[in-house]
Amino acid sequence: MKNLPHKTIERLSQYRRALLLCHAKGMTYIYSHEIAKIQHITAVQVRRDIMLIGYTGTLRKGYNVKELIDLIGQIIDSKEGINVCVVGIGNLGRAITNYFSGKRTKLSIVAVFDVDKGKVGKKYHGIECFDLADMTKIIKEKKIEIAIMTVPGEDAPMISDMLVKAGIIGMLNYTPKPVNVPKEVYLEEYDMITSLEKVAFFVKTH
Amino acid sequence: MKNLPHKTIERLSQYRRALLLCHAKGMTYIYSHEIAKIQHITAVQVRRDIMLIGYTGTLRKGYNVKELIDLIGQIIDSKEGINVCVVGIGNLGRAITNYFSGKRTKLSIVAVFDVDKGKVGKKYHGIECFDLADMTKIIKEKKIEIAIMTVPGEDAPMISDMLVKAGIIGMLNYTPKPVNVPKEVYLEEYDMITSLEKVAFFVKTH
DNA sequence: AGAAAAATGTTAATTATTTCACAATGTTAA
DNA sequence: TTAACATTGTGAAATAATTAACATTTTTCT
Structure with a gap:
């Protein structure tokens, strides 16, 4: 979890931005390929990034939007502000x-x-x-x-x-x-x- | 010359920006390590990028600022505007x-x-x-x-x-x-x- | 003249990043 | 129940980018 690639950090920030919008729209789950579509990247890359931060989705259901938002926050936000x-x-x-x-x-x-x-x-x-x-x-x-x-x-x-x-x-x-x-x-x-x-x-x- | 790496294109734009300033200051020659210092990268990378566009510097004198500016322009600017x-x-x-x-x-x-x-x-x-x-x-x-x-x-x-x-x-x-x-x-x-x-x-x- | 120093140019090695390929598994439909 | 399907998770391969290493050459110094 400690040595996240530079590029992954950038993308995590972007995933969160997208996820916050999805959350606001009431979505509770999202597939890797949906995130990928929004960010113009591949679904594999999304899954790999999410894997790197240690989160696990639900097979056939995708990722829990709220949980993923919170976890990304734990990774990229500093505790104190x-x-x-x-x-x-x-x-x-x-x-x-x-x-x-x-x-x-x-x-x-x-x-x-x-x-x-x-x-x-x-x-x-x-x-x-x-x-x-x-x-x-x-x-x-x-x-x-x-x-x-x-x-x-x-x-x-x-x-x-x-x-x-x-x-x-x-x-x-x-x-x-x-x-x-x-x-x-x-x-x-x-x-x-x-x-x-x-x-x-x-x-x-x- | 045709398949320049993405990153090289970005850097060429930045080199030109820096070179234009140097030119305005009256510099006629510049070393790879001087460009590197300005851009916070290594001299090798600068030389490699310049090699990729087919320009050749003068040993022990460095690169001709004006020529390099013009060549970068030929590469990254489109002809017509x-x-x-x-x-x-x-x-x-x-x-x-x-x-x-x-x-x-x-x-x-x-x-x-x-x-x-x-x-x-x-x-x-x-x-x-x-x-x-x-x-x-x-x-x-x-x-x-x-x-x-x-x-x-x-x-x-x-x-x-x-x-x-x-x-x-x-x-x-x-x-x-x-x-x-x-x-x-x-x-x-x-x-x-x-x-x-x-x-x-x-x-x-x- | 010869040696030392300081640059470029470039091949090869290394490192970083992305993509492929596929096993595992829950879900849906017949 | 079983087959087909869709999705995640991930090791391995491929690709992209950077860095190391060094041969070469010009300049400077003694």
């Missing part, structure tokens, strides 16, 4: 803040930061915006462990350094500029241009 | 539109769509917003081949179907709801919650 901040409350920052609000109990956005004094003090989806200058203090006070960076690319390296010094242990970088963090900090970077270029490449090759 | 639209001009749609404007010559966002009549007719970063009801017509008129969906999750399946019927051949789905498209359409899905959950999981396991 994690506090998250968003740095840069432009369009992307607001999109993310909006998107998360009230979605997960174990991951909470507890602060947003910006340099713009016009934004400081305002609330975004119920979350207060603080001055970037106070970031270190607030991160410590609120015990924030993960930061989502949505600032302009040119500011990313400097802000990344500030975040690391403030004690962040995980970072999600949505700026177009890769940043360097010490190896103790888990970093995930995503660039929309790369995704679009990938789509543009692969539409032409089939 | 591709028109792209953004569907849903909320925070995320605006972030993407902003982000792209004037960045690439071969990929252009030529239209944005929304249901909100208050947005229709307005311009977002120079791109006109059209009524969702006219989407099919505009996609054909403007020869749009790729769509970026940034609508609320519940609208995603219906809009995805409309896009497919309108003749889209590539789709980037940023909604939290997976959609189904025929196999001729290349689909890429990305969910920020999955990324954040992944970070949350891996910060706890090292």
Whole structure:
């Protein structure tokens, strides 16, 4: 159970998202091939992932939706809950803040930061915006462990350094500029241009 | 040259992004280990990717930045250029539109769509917003081949179907709801919650 | 000139991920 | 009751991606 493949973790998160919708619709059982269909993958892969987390379905009935949701939660959610901040409350920052609000109990956005004094003090989806200058203090006070960076690319390296010094242990970088963090900090970077270029490449090759 | 690995395509896009910055700074040559450092990968991987596209560096001098940028462009950009639209001009749609404007010559966002009549007719970063009801017509008129969906999750399946019927051949789905498209359409899905959950999981396991 | 150093290019090995193939077994229908 | 069917669970095979190892070459230094 301890050494789950990277890809399995990603998929578990996605399975849960899909399962929550199924649960909301009143489904109590689901087959591996139904999950597979939703996620555009194979049923074998779903079964294998579920096998890896030690859950067992019912033959000919599939998996109990509620039980599977709970088990995935036990695996991928941390017990205590994690506090998250968003740095840069432009369009992307607001999109993310909006998107998360009230979605997960174990991951909470507890602060947003910006340099713009016009934004400081305002609330975004119920979350207060603080001055970037106070970031270190607030991160410590609120015990924030993960930061989502949505600032302009040119500011990313400097802000990344500030975040690391403030004690962040995980970072999600949505700026177009890769940043360097010490190896103790888990970093995930995503660039929309790369995704679009990938789509543009692969539409032409089939 | 034709069967480049998926991952290599992604990295080439990222190398180009980094190389463009280096070029802007006046660098003419770059070593594989310098690119590797920026992208948080190994120098071997960089050299292998570059080998796969058939480029050859200069021993002890590294790669010519300008030449490499151009070659990557020849590989991953389509010759004629591709028109792209953004569907849903909320925070995320605006972030993407902003982000792209004037960045690439071969990929252009030529239209944005929304249901909100208050947005229709307005311009977002120079791109006109059209009524969702006219989407099919505009996609054909403007020869749009790729769509970026940034609508609320519940609208995603219906809009995805409309896009497919309108003749889209590539789709980037940023909604939290997976959609189904025929196999001729290349689909890429990305969910920020999955990324954040992944970070949350891996910060706890090292 | 010769040796040492620092790069690239590439084959081979390794590791990670996915898929195949099929045994096991509960369910349905005749 | 029995046969046909549909589904899970999983070892083994196949495929994909990364890394190691090293030959080669240019540059620099003595």
